[in-house]
Amino acid sequence: MATVLSDVALSYLQAGLSILPCRPDKKPALKTWSEYQKHLPTHEEVRSWFSTNGKSLAVIGGAVSGDLEIIDFDLEAVAFAQWSEFVKAENPGLYSKIVAEESPHGVHVFYRCQQAIPGNTKLAIKTDRKVIIETRGTGGYCLVSPSKGYQLKQGSIEKLPCLSADERALLIDAARACNELLPTTIKGYAEMNDGTLLPGVDFDTRGDVRAILQKHGWKSKGNSQDGRERWQRPGKNDNNHSATLTDGKIFYPFSSNAAPFESQKSYRPFAVYAILEHGGGFSAAAKALAAEGYGTSQTERANTSAGGRKPRFLNGRAMEKEFGKKVEMLWRDGIPKGNPCIFAGPPGIGKTSNVAQISKEITLANFKAWVLWVATEGFVSDHSDKWAKLHIPDRVVMLSDDKGVYKLQLDNWKDREFLDQSISALESETGGKCVAVVIDSIRGMQSMGENDPKLAGVMSAVNSLVCDKHRCACIYIAHHKKGREENRLNRVAGGTGIISSVRAVYTVEKISDLVCRIVPDKSNTLGHQASIYKSVLIETDDGFEISIVKDSDAFDDTQKSKSERFLVSLFREGTEFEAKEIYRRGATEGLSASVLKKAKSNLPIEVINSGVGTPWVWRCSLYNQNSSPSEKSMKIEEKKPNNINERHERHENLEDTPKTPRETRETRETRETRETREGNNCLPRNDSKHFSKLDPINLNLFENTKGNLSKEEVLI
Structure with a gap:
């Protein structure tokens, strides 16, 4: 093996690559190697380094190796397929140029460039902050074939292609398109100032950023697997995207050709509006929005809703008279009446469909019962399709205003007040009782998404309104984080603050394509434990039925x-x-x-x-x-x-x-x-x-x- 490594190392050296011997733990086998970042080693040095077994071979990136750069795909190359599709769609000839090798836990892509190569750069990070793609450039090194565990798959390291600056930019943009973690700094107004709701903050909550993007030539390219919207910059006509939009509120252009936006920076809706409509003039943008009715003073809010309240003090007997002696169940032995709960699971597993079926059963069991559905993300047309196929009764209703706006941002007091008025209006117009409000989903119920620490406070305000004031159960639909936590409660996106805000948590797990299991993972109702259920999707002549039955197979x-x-x-x-x-x-x-x-x-x-x-x-x-x-x-x-x-x-x-x-x-x-x-x-x-x-x-x-x-x- 030593002879093979020595011969290959000399061949790489002959091709103008700076060589480095490494130990089995991938660390350099030299006391210092900084000099080889500036000049190539001699043939004698290379022979002496690899004269004995137990070494691995590495190449050093940057100018010393002819502006060599390596893109390192880690974590079993989870993002390599997505990156490859992006590059092939944009420039098939470019993909065939690159040199690629398999590593023990991923893939390495090699090339030289006509411009100076920067240092090691993280390009894509998972939501759990693990790096999935990064470069090895100036000051960095990378183990290569024929080291143990490394195998060349395409091209020759001795004959590396030299890419143009534009070609390199495409490879880097494709890698950044795989990023899952948004930057912590987001441009645009975020806070209240001097007791006034600023027009920019109000637009962040209620404004339609999609309409602004489309007006200026951006195209929607559908959703990625993690639910984020993909958007393509003006002037492109392929299937690739140049930016992502998370929860309709955080616009993240990763492409280096996304002007007037800066690459790798996130923008709130107000910042997008200011840049595209007013050339980056935030003051002019705020004035224009104020003229359209955005922004309201806190004084006006106090005068219209909070004035005139008087305190009441309820002892145990008074609370029993008002709320009942014990908590009763709204649906079978689960979902406590007048209390908040969560149905959680991975995307696409059937959370919405199962909650829709439960809503159906609730209304069929009581002819005066109504369930109010609040969409906070996704597309209402998708709900329409599901409800039609599942034959959801007329007393399960989707909330909308008279302007055709369906989505509510419940961190905004105006939307909470609208929800309050809507529950009252539903009951007065129908003569029935709203027994449950479904929030679909937690991720979209506030402008900053499910990972904002303020979300628990928003949920508390919604619970007080829906559960305490109107005596409705509040059923939240929540997503799971990526990864596989052993404790199911730890899988719920948003952390312990969300879990602490509800009385019960039900996990929806997939057993097969047609069968799910509904598991009660939390119940704060004293002395009560809900059953485990299976839901079975059954195709009928005119749609589908979901049959929910107790799970007799699982001991829990x-x-x-x-x-x-x-x-x-x-x-x-x-x-x-x-x-x-x-x-x-x-x-x-x-x-x-x-x-x-x-x-x-x-x-x-x-x-x-x-x-x-x-x-x-x-x-x-x-x-x-x-x-x-x-x-x-x-x-x-x-x-x-x-x-x-x-x-x-x-x-x-x-x-x-x-x-x-x-x-x-x-x-x-x-x-x-x-x-x-x-x-x-x-x-x-x-x-x-x-x-x-x-x-x-x-x-x-x-x-x-x-x-x-x-x-x-x-x-x-």
């Missing part, structure tokens, strides 16, 4: 929680019960022995057995904490050993004495097997008579349990 904390409540209730009757009695009572509640055992592990329950042939006993100290000193003394006296029959007492108090090595051989598995066997022996002989009053589920549970018994055990 739902059954475990039910078992825990059963045990807590049971031990109110006494501190000790034989295992077989617990199993018998549990079976009447639809709880199997295995589920009860899992539940007891979270409770202060100890399992006791006095010896072979004696029954297993469960002892619980939940209700034994407030015994008087005299009662405790009596219990201690009862436990004192009796000298007349020490051996018998030793068996009786097995749990209170140290275990010998022989005694500890009985594993937990053995104990639980014996415990289950003896519990099964307690089942009555007349099975059908004993279970005649049980529902079919409990009867099946008994039949399944009985099937695990031996012939002799069934006859006992």
Whole structure:
């Protein structure tokens, strides 16, 4: 291998590339290598570097290697396919020029350029801030074939192409098009000033930036996989894009040919308006918007909505009278009435369709119930298509104003006030009750998107309006972040602030193309745990139906929680019960022995057995904490050993004495097997008579349990 690397290194040196030996950890195998960023090594140096095995070969970028630049695609080259499509569509001949090799975790693209090459530059970053594309230029280096794990796929490193400045710009723009993380600095007004709602801030909330872009020659090219809109600069006529628009509010041109915008800077709608309509004159733009009715003083707001309020003070009885004694469920055993909840999942998994089906069931169950739908992102025509195919009833309605504006920005007090008036108008005009408001989705409900820390405050304001004032459930639809967090709650985009703003969170997971699972991951309703459901998409002659049924296949904390409540209730009757009695009572509640055992592990329950042939006993100290000193003394006296029959007492108090090595051989598995066997022996002989009053589920549970018994055990 050393001979091969030495020969190839000399060949690269002959082609004008500065060479560098590296260790297995990719770090230079030289104490210092800065001199080789300025001049090429000698043939003798290269031979000595690679005279022994264990080295890797690298080339140094920049002027020393003839203005060499390498584009490094990392993280298993997740963005290489998108980059390649962009380049091929723009300039197919250029793609065939480049030299490419596979690396252990990605792809390297090599070329020289007719202009000076800058230093290493990050071009594309994922939302979790991991770099997916960057360059290796002046001052940087890159491992190359035939180092271990590197394999040449296209072209020859000894014959690198020399690209024009425009050709290089295209490759760099294509890489920046793969960027997922927006810059933190965004041009345009953002804050309130001196108690006045500035025209620019108001336009950021209500203005139509798409219309401005189209007016000046920009073209919409659809949405990318992550939901961002793709926009093409004026003068281009292919399928590529030059900028992205996130949530309709953050315009990000990455192309170096996107004048008058600067490349790699983000712009709010007001900044886009000022640059395109007023040549970058922000003051002139603000005056023009004010003349169109944008911008309102805070004084006007106070005079129209906040004046005249008087405080009320409600004790527990008053709140019970106003809100009810306990929280009831709006839909089956999920979605608490008058409370906020979230349905979350990855894009395109069916969150909107499942919530639409749930809305359908809510209105069909109560002829006076109405569900108000608020679109904050996407296209309303998409909702129209889904609702028609799913046969959504007329009492599920989409909110719009008389000007045909559907989308609300709920961080704006005007839009919240409009929502308030709309709920009241819906009820007064129909004579019905608005029982739920659907916000689709959290991502678009405010101007800065779901990652803005102020979003939790906006949700709190919406919850106060929808849930407290109007007694409606507020159903938010939320997206998942990219990546795969083990805890499903951590997958919800926007962080803990969003999760803390609601009472319940339901995760929509995809099982197959037609089946989803709806899992309750959070419930702050005391003593309540919702079921897990499956939703099945069924094609009909005139559309589709979604059938939502309980998921009987998955064991989840739902059954475990039910078992825990059963045990807590049971031990109110006494501190000790034989295992077989617990199993018998549990079976009447639809709880199997295995589920009860899992539940007891979270409770202060100890399992006791006095010896072979004696029954297993469960002892619980939940209700034994407030015994008087005299009662405790009596219990201690009862436990004192009796000298007349020490051996018998030793068996009786097995749990209170140290275990010998022989005694500890009985594993937990053995104990639980014996415990289950003896519990099964307690089942009555007349099975059908004993279970005649049980529902079919409990009867099946008994039949399944009985099937695990031996012939002799069934006859006992």
